[in-house]
Amino acid sequence: MGGTEMDTSSKQRAAAWRWSITGLLLLATMINYMDRVTLANASVRVTSEFGLDNEQYGHLELAFGWAFAAGSLVFGFLADRLSVYLLYPAILAAWSVMGVVTGWANGYESLLVCRTLLGFFEAGHWPCAVKTTFALLDEKDRTMGNSILQSGASVGAILTPQVMKLLMTAEPGSWRGAFIVVGAAGFVWVLLWFLLLRPRDLPLEPRSKESGLKDLGEILKGGRFWAVALLIMGAQTVWHIYRVWLMKFLQTGRGYTEQAALDFNSFYYLATDIGCFLAGGISLWLIRGRGVTPHGARRLVYAGACLMTSLSLLIPVLDRGPVLLGVILVIGMGALALFPCYYSFVQELSSRYVGRLTGILSMWVWAVTSPMHSFFGRMADAVADPLHRYDQGLVIAGLAPWIGVLAMHFLWGKDKPGTDAY
Numbered sequence: 001m002g003g004t005e006m007d008t009s010s011k012q013r014a015a016a017w018r019w020s021i022t023g024l025l026l027l028a029t030m031i032n033y034m035d036r037v038t039l040a041n042a043s044v045r046v047t048s049e050f051g052l053d054n055e056q057y058g059h060l061e062l063a064f065g066w067a068f069a070a071g072s073l074v075f076g077f078l079a080d081r082l083s084v085y086l087l088y089p090a091i092l093a094a095w096s097v098m099g100v101v102t103g104w105a106n107g108y109e110s111l112l113v114c115r116t117l118l119g120f121f122e123a124g125h126w127p128c129a130v131k132t133t134f135a136l137l138d139e140k141d142r143t144m145g146n147s148i149l150q151s152g153a154s155v156g157a158i159l160t161p162q163v164m165k166l167l168m169t170a171e172p173g174s175w176r177g178a179f180i181v182v183g184a185a186g187f188v189w190v191l192l193w194f195l196l197l198r199p200r201d202l203p204l205e206p207r208s209k210e211s212g213l214k215d216l217g218e219i220l221k222g223g224r225f226w227a228v229a230l231l232i233m234g235a236q237t238v239w240h241i242y243r244v245w246l247m248k249f250l251q252t253g254r255g256y257t258e259q260a261a262l263d264f265n266s267f268y269y270l271a272t273d274i275g276c277f278l279a280g281g282i283s284l285w286l287i288r289g290r291g292v293t294p295h296g297a298r299r300l301v302y303a304g305a306c307l308m309t310s311l312s313l314l315i316p317v318l319d320r321g322p323v324l325l326g327v328i329l330v331i332g333m334g335a336l337a338l339f340p341c342y343y344s345f346v347q348e349l350s351s352r353y354v355g356r357l358t359g360i361l362s363m364w365v366w367a368v369t370s371p372m373h374s375f376f377g378r379m380a381d382a383v384a385d386p387l388h389r390y391d392q393g394l395v396i397a398g399l400a401p402w403i404g405v406l407a408m409h410f411l412w413g414k415d416k417p418g419t420d421a422y
Contacts, residue, residue, distance in 0.1 A: 018136045021196060022149065025129050027189055028092060029152025032125045034160045034182050035099040035118060040244050041164045041262060042175040044251050049172060050108050058377030061244050063112055064119035065370025069363045071123025076359045079127040085202040088132065089190045091124035099183025103176040127359070135202050154276070157269035161262035219350055219357070227411035228345045229364055231404030235338035236365045237372060238309050241397035242335060244373055249390040254320040264325060268332045275333030279305065279340045295348065302341040303405055308334025312398025316391040331398055338401055
């Protein structure tokens with residue numbers, strides 16, 4: 001009896017430890033996103049101090065995105081060949097260094113270098129984090145573990161405006177200290193990682209000969225793959241255009257104070273999190289309550305989210321006030337609701353190549369959509385009226401997800417849903 005009780009107690013402690021590591025991964029995602037959005041939250045101050053126009057500001061996000069695309073491939077490769085126990089904290093420390101160094105940038109060129117290296121190293125978070133949950137959690141627990149991991153993005157986006165509000169004073173250069181403090185949080189995470197894990201917890205997997213590349217190539221040439229590739233292009237466009245340009249729209253486009261814009265930014269990301277959970281809940285209701293197929297439910301939810309983001313059409317006719325802010329919140333809910341549908345469509349492409357397809361699609365979408373920030377900035381600079389400088393770009397971004405609806409209709413084909421295309 002005593003031995004059974006000890007075994008049960010040991011298993012409970014082991015389970016508690018595994019979930020504590022999952023919580024640590026949530027913190028890593030949170031830090032990842034906080035370092036990413038500090039620039040957006042301080043965009044008006046930074047562009048003013050360095051004398052940047054909107055197109056140059058867009059170039060900063062272009063550099064981040066292209067570097068993220070490159071990092072997705074590099075670190076996806078390394079995560080399969082090196083010990084994640086050492087690789088993961090090294091990557092996190094590297095992007096934290098770039099976050100801190102950004103606070104010491106003395107001009108556009110140095111800011112561009114910092115932003116590029118930040119994007120490259122931040123891309124390594126996802127392959128390392130997913131391999132960690134795979135190694136530590138049982139199959140039945142991995143979905144919940146990955147959900148906890150992903151939720152850190154919204155937590156970081158909600159917290160960052162409030163942290164920036166506390167750290168940025170009336171002093172023009174106070175944004176620099178905010179970048180340093182947010183970046184330094186990563187070093188605390190690295191310490192926690194080494195306190196909670198040992199090399200034996202994440203052993204290096206034996207290498208195996210790659211196979212099935214011909215099958216993977218067939219998938220990449222198929223209509224279903226390109227349907228999903230165009231779908232995520234539309235979803236990524238609306239999500240990141242609003243992430244990067246919302247603060248500038250609120251402050252210089254509609255005249256909100258920095259404090260008010262920061263507060264609203266937190267509410268915006270809270271709304272996006274609600275939209276993400278609603279997407280999953282409505283999909284389940286359609287499947288279980290209305291008899292819709294899983295594939296059909298995802299397409300309906302995606303189309304419904306597109307209707308929400310299409311409220312961007314109202315932005316040019318709305319002045320500052322609760323109606324405008326309410327419309328933006330609904331757009332945000334729809335923007336993040338697109339992504340659970342996307343992940344499910346990727347899983348439908350092939351059960352054998354989910355990881356590789358996810359990495360390839362990540363590289364594709366960051367490489368293709370990142371130049372849109374420069375284009376957005378050029379459009380904004382071409383508008384004479386500062387109060388409506390950003391309206392046109394936000395409208396187009398809100399309509400972009402419909403590309404996915406059209407692509408699914410014309411390219412997905414009539415194969416049986418839920419099975420591999422090849």
